[in-house]
Amino acid sequence: MPNYIIAHDLGTTGNKATLYDREGRLVGSAFYAYGTEYAHTGWAEQNPQDWWEAVCNSGKKLLSEAGVARDDIACITFSGQMMGCVPLDENAKPLRNAIIWADTRSLDQAQWVGERVSADDVYHITGHRLSSSYSLTKMLWLRDHQPEIYKNTYKFVHAKDSIVARMTGAFVTDRSDASSMNLYDINTGIWSDQIVQAVEIDPGQLPDIHDSVDVVGYLQASVAEDVGVAAGTPVVIGGGDGPCASAGAGVVSEGAAYNYVGSSSWIALATSQPIFDPDKKTFTFGHIVPGMVMPTGTMQAAGASYQWARDQLSAQEVAAGKQLGISEYELMNQQAAKSPAGAKGLFFLPYLMGERSPRWNPHARAAFVGLTIRHTRADMIRSVLEGVTYNLRVIMDAFQAQGIDIESMRVIGGGARGRFWNQMMANIYGVPVHRLAILEEATSMGAALAGGVGVGLYKDFSMIDQMNAIAETIQPDADEMAAYARHYPIFNSLYEALIPIYEEIAAL
Numbered sequence: 001m002p003n004y005i006i007a008h009d010l011g012t013t014g015n016k017a018t019l020y021d022r023e024g025r026l027v028g029s030a031f032y033a034y035g036t037e038y039a040h041t042g043w044a045e046q047n048p049q050d051w052w053e054a055v056c057n058s059g060k061k062l063l064s065e066a067g068v069a070r071d072d073i074a075c076i077t078f079s080g081q082m083m084g085c086v087p088l089d090e091n092a093k094p095l096r097n098a099i100i101w102a103d104t105r106s107l108d109q110a111q112w113v114g115e116r117v118s119a120d121d122v123y124h125i126t127g128h129r130l131s132s133s134y135s136l137t138k139m140l141w142l143r144d145h146q147p148e149i150y151k152n153t154y155k156f157v158h159a160k161d162s163i164v165a166r167m168t169g170a171f172v173t174d175r176s177d178a179s180s181m182n183l184y185d186i187n188t189g190i191w192s193d194q195i196v197q198a199v200e201i202d203p204g205q206l207p208d209i210h211d212s213v214d215v216v217g218y219l220q221a222s223v224a225e226d227v228g229v230a231a232g233t234p235v236v237i238g239g240g241d242g243p244c245a246s247a248g249a250g251v252v253s254e255g256a257a258y259n260y261v262g263s264s265s266w267i268a269l270a271t272s273q274p275i276f277d278p279d280k281k282t283f284t285f286g287h288i289v290p291g292m293v294m295p296t297g298t299m300q301a302a303g304a305s306y307q308w309a310r311d312q313l314s315a316q317e318v319a320a321g322k323q324l325g326i327s328e329y330e331l332m333n334q335q336a337a338k339s340p341a342g343a344k345g346l347f348f349l350p351y352l353m354g355e356r357s358p359r360w361n362p363h364a365r366a367a368f369v370g371l372t373i374r375h376t377r378a379d380m381i382r383s384v385l386e387g388v389t390y391n392l393r394v395i396m397d398a399f400q401a402q403g404i405d406i407e408s409m410r411v412i413g414g415g416a417r418g419r420f421w422n423q424m425m426a427n428i429y430g431v432p433v434h435r436l437a438i439l440e441e442a443t444s445m446g447a448a449l450a451g452g453v454g455v456g457l458y459k460d461f462s463m464i465d466q467m468n469a470i471a472e473t474i475q476p477d478a479d480e481m482a483a484y485a486r487h488y489p490i491f492n493s494l495y496e497a498l499i500p501i502y503e504e505i506a507a508l
Contacts, residue, residue: 001457002074005230006054006062007447009241010080010159012036012100015054021316022074022457024467026441028066037097044102048086048094052226055163058083060228062266070230074439076167076219077236077451079244079443082159082180082285085138087153092165099138101180106152109144109295113137113182116198118157119280125195127179127186127274129286129360134295135181140199144163149166155207159240161456168217168235172205175286176243176294184209186274186284186293212239212288236454238447239288242296247449248442250468252289252461257399257406259392260442261415265302267395269295269404281358281398285478288450288459297357297395302388303415306332307367309384313377320458333420335451340462341427341483342433343379346370348387348489349478349498352484358394359495363506385421387486389428390491396429408432410470412442419474428488437471 001407004027009016014033021027034050037043039492063070064409088094099105103128108131113122122130127236132136133157143150155171158180165171178184178191183206185192210216224231237243249258251270259267269275274284275295282297292387300306306329310318314332321328351364368380396406416439426433438445452458 001455002072004068004073005448005457006059006073006449007238007444007451008076008078008160008163008336009076009388009444009447010051010055010163011241012081012102013307015051015058016023016287016444017055017058017440018448019062019066019068020443020445020448020452024458026438026445027068028062028255029444030058030062030065033090036100042102042104046049046100048098051159051163052166053399056228056404059393061294067205068261072226073229074457075112075234075236075451075455076162076217076229077454078164078238079223079241080158080177082158082177082242083134084136084159085142086157086159086162087149087170088122088140088157088162088165092169092171093151094162096146096160099141101133104132104167106141109137109140112140117331121194122182122274123280124471125183125185125192127188128182128278129280130182136183136195136199139201139260143187145363150438153205155473156205156227156465158240161207164216164235164237164388169221171216171441172210172216173174174210174212174237174239174288176212176239176288178209179284179286180240184286191507195426198478199308210217211290212237212450213290215454225246233249233256234455236451238450239317240285241443242266242268243285243288243294243469244444244450245290245412245448246294246454248444248468249410249436250464252292254465255405255407256410257408258410258412261306261411261413263302263304264298264300265388265392265413265415266296266298267392268400271295271404275399275402275404279463282342282395285359287428288446289326295318295399297398297459299321299350299357299395300353301350301366302392303413305348305352305384305388306415309381313380328476331419335378336377336385337420339376339382341480342487343383343386344375346375346379346383347487347494348383348388350384350391351494358398361502362497364495365502365505367498375459385424386428388440390488393428393488394492406431408434410434410436412436412439414440416507422474423477426474426482429465430476432476433474435471435472438468442468
């Protein structure tokens with residue numbers, strides 16, 4: 001069998017191609033950027049031809065730089081942006097630009113669906129709230145506004161699926177991407193008859209659903225030269241970027257949990273059954289591990305809040321970091337460490353961009369509360385980190401309220417680099433935090449894992465323990481845990497108290 005796996009991660013800003021060997025080692029990576037078109041407020045589109053060129057160019061560059069032969073590839077596999085809408089004809093040709101996850105133009109269509117299927121039914125069927133963020137309402141927007149394109153669409157697919165169709169001729173998706181459409185029954189693993197019939201769409205326009213480890217086809221000779229890999233190479237469907245990151249973080253068995261910290265942040269689990277929160281605080285995706293699902297809660301402005309604090313509060317650290325060749329965030333952490341746990345009673349509500357889970361309040365706004373003349377810049381920086389972490393604790397609590405026992409938390413993403421924040425997480429979450437050896441390649445690693453399992457290069461998903469081991473375990477500090485136990489309820493009370501004010505601000 002050939003020795004390498006190519007994993008393509010079709011993100012929002014570009015495609016990252018990565019190469020893994022049969023021991024699970026990352027051999028190389030190559031990135032190719034593409035743009036997003038924002039023609040109107042709430043619109044976000046990308047050209048699928050740009051995706052194709054990115055996949056072909058990054059893949060060929062990857063093999064060239066690594067010195068790996070095109071016929072030494074065991075499979076090509078994918079992760080990709082979710083919740084999109086790509087209309088393809090029978091030849092896998094896109095009929096228009098893709099409407100991507102960030103597009104929210106289909107608010108009227110979401111309201112129309114809500115008049116035919118109750119909010120409770122949508123949540124308990126799909127694992128998600130009804131929203132214009134998902135694929136269903138984007139399809140319906142095309143039906144309402146571009147009927148010829150809708151009528152001529154052979155299949156509606158996601159980003160990675162459109163590339164797979166062009167490579168193999170197979171019109172398919174996997175369970176994780178299917179679960180981001182507001183059409184997939186998370187309980188049965190098939191398209192929901194109730195929703196399909198209620199919204200009067202043709203189920204024949206939906207792709208076939210596969211497990212993420214399935215070989216769904218083989219690279220066609222007609223495109224092999226473009227792709228730069230030998231014709232006949234197996235193509236494994238892979239999964240959506242979030243579920244792939246979950247596998248890359250080692251969350252592949254019941255009870256495991258991880259926290260991704262980037263501009264946004266989420267906490268996700270691996271379970272055998274969906275979790276339905278009574279207040280719909282959390283949602284559930286399909287996992288890339290067959291038979292598993294991925295309950296998730298995500299906040300909007302996690303690392304983005306710390307970036308705001310860098311830009312608005314930390315000019316000294318930015319200047320010193322440039323002069324010393326040190327990350328400004330590490331210097332900010334050193335400043336924050338001068339403030340005690342609880343930041344002397346200063347609270348930061350991290351709602352700079354409204355909020356999704358756990359609050360689901362687009363009108364929420366950020367605030368410092370409790371500021372006094374004795375507070376310092378160190379207190380403000382620390383309170384920003386604490387506010388983000390408190391908010392993530394709300395997600396964790398929602399899972400635990402449903403009987404999920406979270407014994408530890410794995411952390412990945414750029415925000416997981418700082419040990420100071422890792423320790424704060426352990427203290428606020430009240431569980432050990434495991435920092436992984438590789439923090440920022442979890443998405444491609446999860447895709448490669450699915451590919452390797454799919455073609456038999458890797459025995460099973462436990463291979464991730466070899467690919468991305470725990471580098472350090474940070475235990476909670478008892479004294480700081482006690483301090484945060486007093487402050488955390490106040491954080492939640494502050495949010496509740498400000499809800500009427502948020503509504504008044506929104507009405508201005």
